[in-house]
Each structure stands twice: as C-alpha cells, then as structure tokens.
Amino acid sequence: MGVKGMLFVIVALVLVEVEVEVVAIDDIDSTQIALHGCQRNCGDVQIPYPFGIGKTENGTTCFLDKPFNLTCNSSSSSLTSGNVQVININISQGQADMLIFVSKYCYNSSYGNNAVSSQPSGLISSSSFTISSKDNKFISVGCDTYGYLNSFYNNNAGYSTGCLTRCYGNTKEIKDGDCSGIGCCEVDIPPKMRSVSTQAGTFFNFQDSLVFNNCSYSFVVKNGNYTFKKAHLGKLLHETFPVVFNWSVGNETCKESQNRGTNICKGNSICMDAESGYGYRCQCQKGFEGNPYLHNCTDIDECETGQHSCASKHNCRNEIGFHGCFCPNGQSGNGSTIEGCHKKNLLPQIVIGASAGFIAIFVGTSLLYLTHQKRKFIKLKEKFFKQNGGLLLLQQLSSREESSHTIQIFTAKELKKATNNYDENLIIGRGGFGTVFKGVLENNTIVAIKKSRIVDADQVDQFIHEVIVLSQVNHRNVVKLLGCCLETEVPLLVYEFVRNGTLFDFIHNENKRNHFNWENRLRIATETVGALSYLHSSASIPIVHRDVKSTNILLDEDYTAKVSDFGASKFVPLNQNTLATVVQGTFGYLDPEYMQTCQLTEKSDVYSFGVVLAELLTGKKPLMFEKSEEKTNLAMYLTSCLEEDRLFEALQVGILNEENKQEIVEVAIVAAKCLRLKGEERPSMKEVAMELEGIRLMSKSHWVNNADKNFEEIQHLLPVSSSSEKYEHGDSSSGSHQNTKYDSIIRDQEVLIALPSGR
Numbered sequence: 184m185g186v187k188g189m190l191f192v193i194v195a196l197v198l199v200e201v202e203v204e205v206v207a208i209d210d211i212d213s214t215q216i217a218l219h220g221c222q223r224n225c226g227d228v229q230i231p232y233p234f235g236i237g238k239t240e241n242g243t244t245c246f247l248d249k250p251f252n253l254t255c256n257s258s259s260s261s262l263t264s265g266n267v268q269v270i271n272i273n274i275s276q277g278q279a280d281m282l283i284f285v286s287k288y289c290y291n292s293s294y295g296n297n298a299v300s301s302q303p304s305g306l307i308s309s310s311s312f313t314i315s316s317k318d319n320k321f322i323s324v325g326c327d328t329y330g331y332l333n334s335f336y337n338n339n340a341g342y343s344t345g346c347l348t349r350c351y352g353n354t355k356e357i358k359d360g361d362c363s364g365i366g367c368c369e370v371d372i373p374p375k376m377r378s379v380s381t382q383a384g385t386f387f388n389f390q391d392s393l394v395f396n397n398c399s400y401s402f403v404v405k406n407g408n409y410t411f412k413k414a415h416l417g418k419l420l421h422e423t424f425p426v427v428f429n430w431s432v433g434n435e436t437c438k439e440s441q442n443r444g445t446n447i448c449k450g451n452s453i454c455m456d457a458e459s460g461y462g463y464r465c466q467c468q469k470g471f472e473g474n475p476y477l478h479n480c481t482d483i484d485e486c487e488t489g490q491h492s493c494a495s496k497h498n499c500r501n502e503i504g505f506h507g508c509f510c511p512n513g514q515s516g517n518g519s520t521i522e523g524c525h526k527k528n529l530l531p532q533i534v535i536g537a538s539a540g541f542i543a544i545f546v547g548t549s550l551l552y553l554t555h556q557k558r559k560f561i562k563l564k565e566k567f568f569k570q571n572g573g574l575l576l577l578q579q580l581s582s583r584e585e586s587s588h589t590i591q592i593f594t595a596k597e598l599k600k601a602t603n604n605y606d607e608n609l610i611i612g613r614g615g616f617g618t619v620f621k622g623v624l625e626n627n628t629i630v631a632i633k634k635s636r637i638v639d640a641d642q643v644d645q646f647i648h649e650v651i652v653l654s655q656v657n658h659r660n661v662v663k664l665l666g667c668c669l670e671t672e673v674p675l676l677v678y679e680f681v682r683n684g685t686l687f688d689f690i691h692n693e694n695k696r697n698h699f700n701w702e703n704r705l706r707i708a709t710e711t712v713g714a715l716s717y718l719h720s721s722a723s724i725p726i727v728h729r730d731v732k733s734t735n736i737l738l739d740e741d742y743t744a745k746v747s748d749f750g751a752s753k754f755v756p757l758n759q760n761t762l763a764t765v766v767q768g769t770f771g772y773l774d775p776e777y778m779q780t781c782q783l784t785e786k787s788d789v790y791s792f793g794v795v796l797a798e799l800l801t802g803k804k805p806l807m808f809e810k811s812e813e814k815t816n817l818a819m820y821l822t823s824c825l826e827e828d829r830l831f832e833a834l835q836v837g838i839l840n841e842e843n844k845q846e847i848v849e850v851a852i853v854a855a856k857c858l859r860l861k862g863e864e865r866p867s868m869k870e871v872a873m874e875l876e877g878i879r880l881m882s883k884s885h886w887v888n889n890a891d892k893n894f895e896e897i898q899h900l901l902p903v904s905s906s907s908e909k910y911e912h913g914d915s916s917s918g919s920h921q922n923t924k925y926d927s928i929i930r931d932q933e934v935l936i937a938l939p940s941g942r
C-alpha cells in the first residue's frame with residue numbers, strides 16, 4: 184500500500200505567535216559518534232568515543248583514557264596510536280583493526296645459530312587491548328625458521344606460543360596458498376593475549392635452503408588477510424599486517440564499576456565484561472543503535488532502514504526496540520512473506536458465486552480473522568491507531584487507485600523527536616481545536632504539528648473522511664497537510680510550517696503593520712478569497728470553512744496568504760445547499776443569519792470574509808468593545824460609515840493615498856455586500872473573488888468608467904426596500920452627465936456617495 188509521500192490538505196492551525204527560535208538540535212543529535220567538538224574522522228577512519236584526538240575547546244580530552252589517545256597525520260590521513268596505525272574502529276563489536284609490524288630475521292654471516300630478531304608491537308602494551316583470538320592467526324614464513332608470539336604483562340605473568348617450519352631443501356612440496364608447515368606455518372592465538380611481541384628466528388642460519396630463502400618472518404594477521412606464496416620465502420614485501428584487537432574500557436568489571444558509579448554505559452545499552460578479564464564494554468541493546476559510550480542508544484527504525492523481516496516496507500511497523508509485520512488493511516495473514524497476505528476482497532466474490540456452503544466457510548474464516556485481529560491489536564499504540572481511524576484511513580488510501588497525493592503516516596516516535604518531546608517552548612499556537620507545535624523532522628523539514636483535542640469516537644470516521652477529502656485539495660493559498668500520526672491517544676496532524684504568523688498579527692500589531700501597505704492588503708484579500716472560492720466551488724465536494732477569520736489566514740515568507748484551520752469545516756453534499764449544524768465559529772465573524780437559523784450555507788463564509796475585509800480596511804478588531812455602542816461590531820461600523828460617507832475616517836491610518844482611493848472605496852463596497860444581513864443577498868465567494876481580482880487589475884485610468892458601475896453597486900448595498908428618492912442615478916442611461924458628477928465627487932473625497940440615511 185502506498186502510504187508514503189506527500190498529501191495536500193487543508194489545515195487546522197490557529198497560530199497566535201510564530202516568532203519561535205529554532206532549537207539547537209546539535210546538542211541532542213544522538214547519531215554523533217565523537218564527543219561534541221572533537222575530530223570525528225581521520226581520512227576514511229571514523230573515530231568514535233572512547234577513542235579521540237586532542238582536546239575540546241574547554242579543555243576536556245576527546246578520548247576517555249590514555250589507551251584511547253590517538254593522533255592523526257593530516258598529510259597522510261593516517262590515524263595512529265604510538266607507532267601503530269589504526270585502520271578501523273568498531274564500536275558495536277568493541278574491536279579495532281591496526282597495522283602491526285612483521286618481525287623479520289635475515290641471513291647474516293656474522294650470526295651464529297639460533298639467531299632471532301624481535302618486533303615488539305609497541306602500542307598495544309596497554310591492558311585495554313587484547314588480540315582477538317577468534318579473528319587472527321599467528322604465522323611464520325621461512326625454510327629454517329621459527330616464530331614466537333609472546334604475551335608478557337603484569338610483571339611477566341604471561342605466555343608464549345609459536346610454530347616452526349623447516350624444508351631441508353625439499354622445495355617441491357611448497358605450494359602457494361598452503362600454510363601447512365612447509366615454508367609456512369600457522370597457529371591459533373590463545374585467549375587474553377595482550378602486550379604482545381613477535382619474534383622471528385632461525386635454527387641454523389638458513390643452512391637448509393640458502394638457494395632461495397635467507398629470511399624468517401613472523402606476524403599476527405587478521406583471518407583472510409594473508410595468503411602464503413612461494414615467492415614470499417625470503418622476500419615478503421609486507422611491512423605490516425592488519426590485526427584485530429578487542430578493546431575494553433575501565434579496569435574493573437561491569438558490576439564493580441556500577442557499584443562504584445564509574446560505569447559509562449548509557450541508556451538502552453548493556454554492559455559486558457571484557458573476555459580479557461580487564462574492564463568492560465558497552466553494547467546497544469538489540470534493535471537500538473548509537474554510541475553507547477557517549478549517549479543513550481536510539482531505536483533503529485527497521486522499516487525505514489530495510490532491516491525488517493516483512494514482505495515489504497509497507498507492511499512493517501516500527502516499535503521501540505523491534506518491529507512488527509502486518510498485512511495491509513483489506514488483507515489478512517502473515518505479513519512476513521508476500522504470499523502470506525491474502526486479499527480479503529476476494530471474499531465477496533466467493534459469496535456471490537458460491538453456495539451456502541461457501542457462505543458458511545466465509546463466516547467461519549471471518550470469525551477466525553476477527554479473533555486473530557483482536558489478538559493482534561492488543562498493544563496500546565495499535566489500539567490508538569485503530570481508535571483514531573488509522574485502519575479506515577489506510578483502507579481508504581489503498582482503495583484510491585492513483586492518487587497524486589498520499590498521506591504520510593508518521594510514527595509517534597518521529598513526532599516526539601521532532602518536537603523535542605512536545606517541548607512547551609515550541610508551542611506556536613493554541614486554538615479551539617488543539618495545540619500547535621513547531622517541529623523539525625529527521626530530514627530537517629520544519630513543520631507545524633497539531634495535537635488535537637480528544638476526538639470522541641463518533642467523530643473518528645468524520646475526522647478521517649475530512650483528512651482524506653482535504654488531502655485532495657491542492658491550492659497554493661491553502662496550508663498543506665503533510666501527514667498524520669494516529670498512534671497516539673489523540674490524533675496528530677502534520678502541516679507545512681508557515682513562517683510569518685497570522686494576518687491578525689499583521690493588522691493589529693503596531694510593529695508589523697507599518698510594512699503592510701494597501702497593495703499587500705488587497706493582494707492577501709484576493710489570495711484568501713481565491714482559496715475560499717476554490718473550496719466552495721472547485722473542490723470535489725464543496726467545503727464550507729466555517730471559521731474564516733484573520734487568525735486563520737497565515738502568511739508565509741513572501742507574505743503569501745495561506746488559509747488554515749479546517750477543524751470546523753463541513754462538506755456540503757452535492758444535492759444540498761444548506762446543512763443544519765450546531766452553530767460554531769468565532770464571535771465577531773459569525774454570520775448573524777446562521778446564528779439565528781442554524782442553517783449553514785456557503786454564504787456564512789462570505790459574511791466572515793466580509794469581516795476580514797473590514798479588518799483589512801479599518802485595522803480594527805471585529806469586536807471593539809469601546810464606549811460607543813455603535814462601534815462594538817466592526818461589520819455594522821463599516822456599513823454605517825459607508826452609509827454616512829465617513830469611510831475615510833474609518834480607514835486604518837496610513838493606507839490611504841491619492842492613487843488607491845478608488846480601489847479602497849470599491850473594496851469597502853464589496854465588504855459591505857458580503858456583510859449583508861440576508862445570506863441570499865450576499866454575493867457568492869466566486870463573485871467576490873472576481874470582483875477583487877478586477878479591482879486589483881483595474882488601472883487608474885479606468886476608474887472614471889468604473890464609477891458608473893460603482894454607483895449601481897452602492898445602491899444594491901442597502902436593503903432592497905430602502906432605495907430612496909434622493910438617489911436617482913441608478914438609471915444607467917444617465918450618460919456623461921453622471922460621469923462628470925461622479926468625477927467631482929471622487930476628487931473631492933469628502934462627500935463620497937450620497938446614500939440614503941432613512942432605513
């Protein structure tokens with residue numbers, strides 16, 4: 184099932200204050216392997232803590248302890264400890280590969296018998312390092328040769344091992360790739376060898392085979408990294424070989440260090456005593472990853488990283504520490520294999536085509552399936568997932584054949600991480616429908632995550648239905664829904680993050696509104712009405728927003744408007760124009776007719792949008808609660824100002840200038856039309872959109888001609904019954920005379936329009 188990618192939706196955001204600093208996530212990045220501020224690699228070699236180089240800025244050493252003190256030669260990119268080069272460090276295995284020198288003794292006439300040369304492996308004199316007995320071999324090459332591997336530590340309490348090889352001139356049996364004792368011998372390495380040195384020697388100064396071999400070589404090598412060749416006799420060109428060392432930290436066992444409080448293993452890891460008997464090592468628990476010496480191990484998302492045992496990524500569900508396989512909804516069976524899942528959809532066909540016997544089988548299997556399902560979903564998270572309609576959602580999404588927008592289902596863990604465990608400081612809004620957090624996803628996308636109020640069980644279907652239908656809405660002025668998470672007790676919705684806060688803020692915040700000129704206001708109004716008109720008429724099912732207000736219009740970095748908060752939105756079935764609902768919305772923006780009748784229509788949004796327009800014009804809040812009664816309601820205030828020719832008094836200071844007078848008047852008229860008390864007298868959202876578009880496009884040179892139309896419009900503003908004798912220009916045949924008159928009115932600006940006062 185393609186439950187991935189993006190989906191486009193609408194939103195339910197009530198952003199109040201958006202100026203939140205991005206949290207410094209660097210400090211909590213658990214994928215970091217080295218101490219903060221330390222060199223992480225030398226050439227290609229990673230340097231995980233407890234290993235390290237030098238010091239941090241504040242003087243802490245980057246390594247845990249002396250044995251882990253490394254140096255990096257930046258010109259040759261070689262990481263060394265003492266004179267030994269380190270080529271790989273493995274944290275999870277507690278191992279490190281190092282290049283150790285070969286011991287070599289070559290013919291020297293001045294030597295007698297039994298001559299040796301030894302090569303102590305300098306660095307590894309620390310007790311923290313032992314040669315892994317399992318991963319290495321000790322090898323000697325030569326024809327009158329012996330080699331020793333010595334381990335002496337703690338004042339000689341050690342042991343030695345080794346092998347010898349003599350050929351007696353019998354060179355025919357020496358074969359490439361065969362280290363069986365002729366020309367080459369090898370032995371296993373005893374356990375717990377540390378502080379080792381190797382020796383190479385000869386019994387009789389190579390008298391056996393002076394012809395072609397006059398050197399002995401001894402070395403330890405990682406299994407598989409040395410293949411014997413006849414040509415190596417006397418001429419082994421390698422100076423070093425890779426050797427696997429086991430390392431451990433501390434000098435006590437897990438228990439001892441835990442008792443003393445010196446144990447450094449972090450959360451979700453296990454402490455293991457070192458096989459060498461010296462110190463311990465830390466290992467992330469199964470299903471977790473990270474550097475357990477540095478920070479708590481984190482859960483591996485098996486599903487995303489492909490380490491799962493499921494038929495595919497899509498029937499895999501990550502859990503903390505493990506993962507589970509399930510069959511896509513609509514199917515049943517064992518999700519571990521593709522054949523394991525069976526389409527449930529086949530069942531109806533069987534029923535149709537088969538006899539009563541088949542029906543009995545069908546009932547039987549259904550029952551089995553149901554009991555199976557019950558057992559399967561005992562886990563709490565899955566319970567929530569189910570309770571929140573996750574199954575319904577998955578089913579819906581899978582049944583949609585080819586949808587360009589699919590919803591991304593986030594895990595609770597991802598979102599918890601993104602919001603720093605729902606950090607209070609990341610709250611960017613609280614609203615009637617929930618709390619909104621700012622979050623940063625793994626891929627550094629900034630998102631807004633909305634934690635809904637508890638949704639009652641009856642609303643679940645509705646919730647999912649809304650998410651799905653809204654997912655089909657794709658409009659640049661509508662906030663995008665990226666995905667959701669249903670594993671938590673309350674559903675979480677993930678939206679694109681809109682940077683610049685709310686329109687409300689811009690209108691009413693003194694510091695911001697200075698940059699907010701008329702041109703921007705008109706553009707934002709036009710964008711908003713475009714989105715609303717799209718929802719009303721172009722979306723697959725008409726959607727009434729129900730809570731249009733300036734706090735639900737967000738502004739992105741270019742101040743482009745994005746309509747948000749569809750928590751209260753309703754779909755209007757195609758064959759219905761009205762919908763009886765519980766009255767819901769925000770005072771000051773609420774359609775008075777809807778308040779009285781409870782009949783929801785698209786015109787309710789038109790009214791609310793009218794209030795937003797009034798807000799943009801006047802800069803006043805919808806409910807003003809000032810002394811003067813008349814001023815309490817912005818809608819009435821604007822309408823009465825228009826009627827009493829006081830529009831310009833009512834405008835927000837600073838937006839009016841010579842060029843935009845005409846536009847402002849026209850927009851005020853549109854607002855007044857939207858604010859008509861009777862819904863049916865209001866224009867449709869589409870008409871409002873067209874009018875605002877027209878006003879935006881209108882060039883200054885056209886205003887005279889438009890004035891005519893204006894006049895008619897003003898007339899229609901008022902209740903139809905109230906047309907008055909004073910007002911006689913309604914007749915479009917008035918011609919040039921009227922134009923001239925209007926011209927003067929506009930220029931004058933004091934007496935805008937003579938509207939009848941008697942209503």
Ligand SMILES: *[C@@H]1O[C@H](CO)[C@@H](O)[C@H](O)[C@H]1NC(C)=O
Pocket residue numbers: 218219220239241242243
């Ligand atoms: C020094 O920095 C490291 C890592 O940045 C930190 O863990 C440690 O507490 C700091 N030490 C002091 C003394 O500030």
Ligand SMILES: *[C@@H]1O[C@H](CO)[C@@H](O)[C@H](O)[C@H]1NC(C)=O
Pocket residue numbers: 244249252253254265
């Ligand atoms: C770590 O190694 C470097 C180079 O070998 C040496 O200069 C430094 O003193 C060592 N640091 C400690 C704490 O042993």
Ligand SMILES: *[C@@H]1O[C@H](CO)[C@@H](O)[C@H](O)[C@H]1NC(C)=O
Pocket residue numbers: 256257258259
């Ligand atoms: C670093 O490596 C270069 C090239 O192998 C070598 O010439 C130089 O001496 C090395 N420097 C140190 C400090 O070991």
Ligand SMILES: *[C@@H]1O[C@H](CO)[C@@H](O)[C@H](O)[C@H]1NC(C)=O
Pocket residue numbers: 271272273274275276
């Ligand atoms: C460490 O060893 C494990 C198991 O062998 C392996 O999966 C992992 O890739 C190794 N890591 C490194 C850095 O070599």
Ligand SMILES: *[C@@H]1O[C@H](CO)[C@@H](O)[C@H](O)[C@H]1NC(C)=O
Pocket residue numbers: 290291292293294
């Ligand atoms: C042989 O050994 C002597 C004494 O240790 C040394 O001076 C001489 O250089 C060696 N000769 C060779 C060829 O290694």
Ligand SMILES: *[C@@H]1O[C@H](CO)[C@@H](O)[C@H](O)[C@H]1NC(C)=O
Pocket residue numbers: 276313314315316317374375376429458459
């Ligand atoms: C070293 O590590 C390997 C792999 O983790 C382990 O099998 C072995 O027992 C360890 N100890 C010694 C002393 O080799």
Ligand SMILES: *[C@@H]1O[C@H](CO)[C@@H](O)[C@H](O)[C@H]1NC(C)=O
Pocket residue numbers: 290395396397417
């Ligand atoms: C073996 O030793 C002899 C005497 O030092 C020397 O002449 C000869 O070149 C050596 N042979 C090889 C293959 O190194």
Ligand SMILES: *[C@@H]1O[C@H](CO)[C@@H](O)[C@H](O)[C@H]1NC(C)=O
Pocket residue numbers: 407408425
């Ligand atoms: C050791 O053997 C492995 C596998 O054959 C190879 O990839 C690696 O390069 C070898 N390492 C060295 C240092 O030769």
Ligand SMILES: *[C@@H]1O[C@H](CO)[C@@H](O)[C@H](O)[C@H]1NC(C)=O
Pocket residue numbers: 433434435
């Ligand atoms: C272990 O190491 C600590 C500090 O490095 C030291 O004080 C302590 O004596 C050591 N204990 C043993 C048993 O070696």
Ligand SMILES: *[C@@H]1O[C@H](CO)[C@@H](O)[C@H](O)[C@H]1NC(C)=O
Pocket residue numbers: 449450451479
């Ligand atoms: C790390 O794990 C420990 C124990 O599991 C826990 O108490 C601690 O809060 C965790 N720390 C962080 C930063 O997650």
Ligand SMILES: *[C@@H]1O[C@H](CO)[C@@H](O)[C@H](O)[C@H]1NC(C)=O
Pocket residue numbers: 517518519520523
């Ligand atoms: C599912 O199939 C896998 C692989 O065939 C098998 O290991 C596992 O036991 C099966 N699980 C169930 C519940 O049948």
